[in-house]
């Protein structure tokens with residue numbers, strides 16, 4: 135092992151020989167981890183490697199089956215999340231944990247609101263402190279607005295503010311950046327770096343390897359619940375890290391096949407939804423992958439939702455294969471051959487209590503019918519087929535989706551929509567929360583489907599993904615389409631410049 | 639920065655929706671009173687109004703307790719049985735010796751109610767049995783206990799100390815005690831729920847129990863407290879019931895649990911938890927009581943009273959659902975305005 139960065143001081147928080155099983159699934163196997171004051175420590179591993187399980191044992195959600203937790207070198211037991219919080223551990227969980235009926239500020243301060251005389255809640259101070267946090271993060275959110283209806287990205291920003299507000303000694307972040315774009319990530323990192331310099335210990339999880347290299351000093355890798363290595367980041371390459379995670383070398387990450395675009399499959403003309411997006415026009419041809427880039431909140435997901443008919447539009451038109459779509463009718467959109475993989479997959483894409491095979495089968499019920507009943511066998515076959523293609527990590531196909539790891543839930547949603555064989559696929563953040571290996575697989579799949587004549591509209595905040603996959607890049611800024619950049623001219627600079635409005 | 643102003647709009651919209659519920663109950667009340675008085679001028683006679691307020695007070699106390707429970711996404715179906723048990727046992731206790739003080743009677747009643755609430759709370763929060771099942775069970779158990787103690791007997795007003803009866807029907811400065819007590823309890827509960835950190839926990843728990851657990855909130859303790867309050871207030875209501883009616887048989891308030899839940903839901907406390915206020919619940923209780931009285935005055939078959947309560951409940955739930963959908967959509971739309 136390497137020289138601990140903390141000098142002689144014991145690690146603030148450590149795991150020693152921890153194992154944790156869920157029924158037949160061994161999620162963690164004899165794992166050790168040390169977090170020192172003033173270091174940012176990355177935790178890497180594929181989907182289902184056990185990262186979130188490790189986080190939850192550190193924060194008192196799960197009790198380890200064997201092994202122990204050490205706080206400042208002394209063994210401790212966290213019986214509940216409250217115990218961990220009292221010990222100075224703050225955490226951002228992978229899935230947002232919002233109270234939709236409370237205000238944003240209350241979400242941040244629940245249970246420890248600033249008090250005025252007679253221990254009453256000091257609402258003014260609470261809103262003021264929330265506003266301050268948002269300012270530090272550069273976010274325009276109103277502390278007094280209700281949390282219901284926040285986009286995934288805004289929810290994640292509220293979670294970040296919540297964790298920062300605790301002035302913790304240990305800050306644990308499970309994929310905090312998954313829904314954020316470059317600008318937000320940069321600001322988050324600035325805040326986290328400042329905290330780290332003040333002596334906070336940081337545990338950071340992300341499937342975007344660049345972020346690990348930018349933020350962290352050391353990285354611990356897990357594979358199938360087993361500890362692989364803990365080592366300094368300096369001197370490592372992407373490939374080294376991937377090899378640790380996957381256990382082998384990977385093929386090209388963006389295996390884009392060249393295609394000849396066919397006729398226009400999706401035509402969006404002057405689409406407007408008042409106050410949300412304005413005058414958006416573009417076309418997607420068969421065989422083409424068109425990326426929609428921009429900052430969080432630029433209106434990209436909203437355009438997608440309107441095209442698919444989830445929200446209504448106020449003006450403009452949408453045509454699929456030359457035929458106009460009625461506004462606000464997902465049913466019409468689906469029968470015209472449109473598919474939408476939504477951004478908020480937990481809420482809009484999955485029935486969490488149902489099985490994996492059911493969820494994958496949900497959209498294709500027609501094809502699975504044998505007479506009036508749904509064929510169980512056909513459902514299972516199709517689910518198995520897609521589970522293998524997407525390298526889904528699961529115990530049984532009949533398991534409920536909510537026991538899968540975050541990334542594996544994403545894969546189920548992908549499988550569900552890809553298996554409908556649509557003519558036009560709108561996909562919102564196709565690889566959010568998905569590990570590098572599967573990312574390549576998803577990209578290969580999209581590429582193949584496009585080569586077969588599928589028209590793909592891809593919304594992505596992951597710039598390398600946009601640049602690697604897209605035939606054309608459309609950039610949105612503040613609800614307007616501000617640039618269209620062909621593949622050859624698309625660079626990190628040109629896309630970011632258009633997205634932030636610095637050029638053009 | 640426009641996002642900030644857009645957010646403000648979202649907030650005032652939500653405020654408006656909640657106030658709208660309270661305002662529309664008030665409007666319904668006014669309309670009901672106007673129509674009924676139009677048909678029968680006696681409806682607004684002094685005694686008529688007093689009766690409505692006296693009857694409503696007991697329902698309001700129960701509704702306030704029930705609000706705590708429903709806000710945490712649970713339910714307490716045992717309150718009707720608790721009222722019956724307390725009314726009878728406390729009556730029995732006072733009838734045995736007129737020298738026993740009223741204060742002591744109130745404390746006894748509240749304590750009996752609190753013990754029932756404690757049993758509910760323990761089973762729901764520690765036993766992890768669904769609240770509907772637990773409190774349906776305790777509804778019958780407490781009812782059975784009541785019948786066992788009563789053994790077919792009846793408490794009569796003449797057996798009770800006059801001081802108790804005057805608490806049920808007397809007042810200060812022309813205002814009867816019962817509504818005073820109810821308003822006091824309501825205001826205290828409303829203030830606590832709004833202005834204290836532990837009060838907000840109830841909303842957080844009902845809004846998302848899982849998130850509440852992860853946030854380190856004392857979920858079980860708060861759910862216990864909610865049942866304790868609901869039970870304790872049902873105990874208080876039981877004593878007041880005895881004071882008001884004097885004559886009590888076993889299971890006097892049988893079936894009231896449904897009235898209470900209806901009042902709370904009609905008053906805007908979402909049955910799915912996390913939303914609503916005790917003021918709304920109290921208004922709901924007042925509305926249901928007024929409907930009952932109006933129907934009597936209008937000489938409508940009592941059968942219709944139940945049907946109307948049911949219809950109102952369905953209306954309230956549908957309105958809640960529709961509003962929730964609309965508000966969610968509007969908020970999403972406003973939030974999407976980011977920076978534009």
Ligand SMILES: Nc1ncnc2c1ncn2[C@@H]1O[C@H](COP(=O)(O)OP(=O)(O)OP(=O)(O)O)[C@@H](O)[C@H]1O
Nearest residue numbers: 156161181182183184185186187537538539540541
């Ligand atoms: N509550 C649970 N019940 C049963 N199995 C579970 C539960 N939570 C996690 N698992 C299983 O444990 C394994 C590890 O899951 P975990 O969520 O820790 O993965 P992860 O590394 O965070 O993956 P991802 O990158 O996809 O978020 C997975 O196989 C998952 O299915």
Ligand SMILES: [Mg+2]
Nearest residue numbers: 186228539540
């Ligand atoms: Mg995870």
